[in-house]
Amino acid sequence: MSTTQLLVRKDHLATTRLQTREDTALAEGQVRVRVDDFALTSNNITYAAFGAAMSYWDFFPSGEDDWGVIPVWGFGTVVQSLHPGVAVGERLYGYFPMAGHAVLQPDRLKPDGFADAAPHRAGLHAVYNRYTRCNADPFYTADTEAIQALLRPLFITSWLIDDFLLDNNFFGATTVLLSSASSKTAYGTAFQLAQRAGIEVIGLTSPGNKLFCESLGCYTRVIGYDELEQVPSDTECVYVDFAGNAALRLAIHTRFVNLRYSSAIGGTHVEQLGGAKDLPGPRPTLFFAPAQIKKRSDEWGGAVLNERLLAAWTAFTAQVTAPAAPWLVPDHFRGPDAVQAAYLEVLGGRGHPRVGHMLSMHPA
Numbered sequence: 001m002s003t004t005q006l007l008v009r010k011d012h013l014a015t016t017r018l019q020t021r022e023d024t025a026l027a028e029g030q031v032r033v034r035v036d037d038f039a040l041t042s043n044n045i046t047y048a049a050f051g052a053a054m055s056y057w058d059f060f061p062s063g064e065d066d067w068g069v070i071p072v073w074g075f076g077t078v079v080q081s082l083h084p085g086v087a088v089g090e091r092l093y094g095y096f097p098m099a100g101h102a103v104l105q106p107d108r109l110k111p112d113g114f115a116d117a118a119p120h121r122a123g124l125h126a127v128y129n130r131y132t133r134c135n136a137d138p139f140y141t142a143d144t145e146a147i148q149a150l151l152r153p154l155f156i157t158s159w160l161i162d163d164f165l166l167d168n169n170f171f172g173a174t175t176v177l178l179s180s181a182s183s184k185t186a187y188g189t190a191f192q193l194a195q196r197a198g199i200e201v202i203g204l205t206s207p208g209n210k211l212f213c214e215s216l217g218c219y220t221r222v223i224g225y226d227e228l229e230q231v232p233s234d235t236e237c238v239y240v241d242f243a244g245n246a247a248l249r250l251a252i253h254t255r256f257v258n259l260r261y262s263s264a265i266g267g268t269h270v271e272q273l274g275g276a277k278d279l280p281g282p283r284p285t286l287f288f289a290p291a292q293i294k295k296r297s298d299e300w301g302g303a304v305l306n307e308r309l310l311a312a313w314t315a316f317t318a319q320v321t322a323p324a325a326p327w328l329v330p331d332h333f334r335g336p337d338a339v340q341a342a343y344l345e346v347l348g349g350r351g352h353p354r355v356g357h358m359l360s361m362h363p364a
Contacts, residue, residue, distance in 0.1 A: 005099035007067040031081045038074025039149035040357040060097035069097045094131035100361040112136040127290040146330035150356040158188030160292040171260035173238045175200040180242035182209040182353035190218040253279040335363040
């Protein structure tokens with residue numbers, strides 16, 4: 001059995017190559033998972049852009065210093081098991097490589113999932129090391145796997161951003177500015193924020209995506225990146241930066257004299273990423289979703305946290321998949337060449353925001 005994976009040059013994300021190699025024999029306690037389908041979104045581009053700083057390259061080492069494997073969220077099936085607690089045929093949801101197969105070392109087994117105890121992942125954040133057993137997952141339905149893979153990790157981040165801002169009383173602001181407003185994490189955040197009384201939600205986007213963002217109905221208003229003058233400079237606001245565009249960040253920090261907080265989430269504008277030194281106003285703070293998860297889990301308990309997340313997820317996906325006007329329509333790409341082409345399309349920002357890329361290394 002062989003595995004094909006997509007390798008990305010760490011210092012030049014547009015340089016890729018496909019690598020096929022024979023699968024190694026399993027050690028006792030390991031399982032081999034066929035990575036059936038995975039989502040590719042701007043979130044994964046963020047993983048690559050911050051791969052070194054945030055250790056994302058360390059989850060699935062390529063064995064080559066200059067080349068990395070981007071982690072993705074998706075579904076897989078156990079095809080071989082040398083672990084007594086994990087059966088062949090089990091369906092799993094979790095963090096996988098952009099590859100045909102993945103080898104996991106299950107540990108801390110529970111009815112609803114387990115952790116990967118591979119030594120190289122020991123120092124990495126537990127949220128990414130957890131695999132969910134679909135037959136015991138309240139979020140799971142077989143007919144919505146694509147929506148789950150495309151939106152679930154992003155919406156959890158969206159929900160946590162909204163919760164973090166609420167937890168901090170919006171830092172005294174009444175307006176929230178969201179960059180890259182057409183991105184899934186941004187509009188998930190806007191969906192949550194729209195339910196907060198007294199909060200104006202302004203989406204910032206490129207001219208080509210304004211109509212799409214306006215059609216969602218979750219933004220109070222949508223403006224172009226070059227239209228900041230439409231918002232009064234003394235507005236008490238928070239900036240939630242999904243784009244990572246250094247020039248835009250500077251423009252916002254310079255214009256808004258009452259900028260209360262600046263949160264850095266991702267880097268959808270990979271070609272325009274830049275530092276945050278010497279900016280006027282508050283220093284941008286990187287939002288790390290697992291930290292807010294831990295805080296709320298400690299305060300509320302895991303069961304209450306999951307209940308609240310599930311309720312919010314159910315409401316959000318009902319809106320996103322509404323037949324009359326869906327926000328997101330999955331599109332499937334199968335086979336190594338299709339995966340490579342789709343990655344370059346998403347990296348270049350050439351996909352339509354209403355289309356969600358679902359990929360598989362396995363041909364149809």
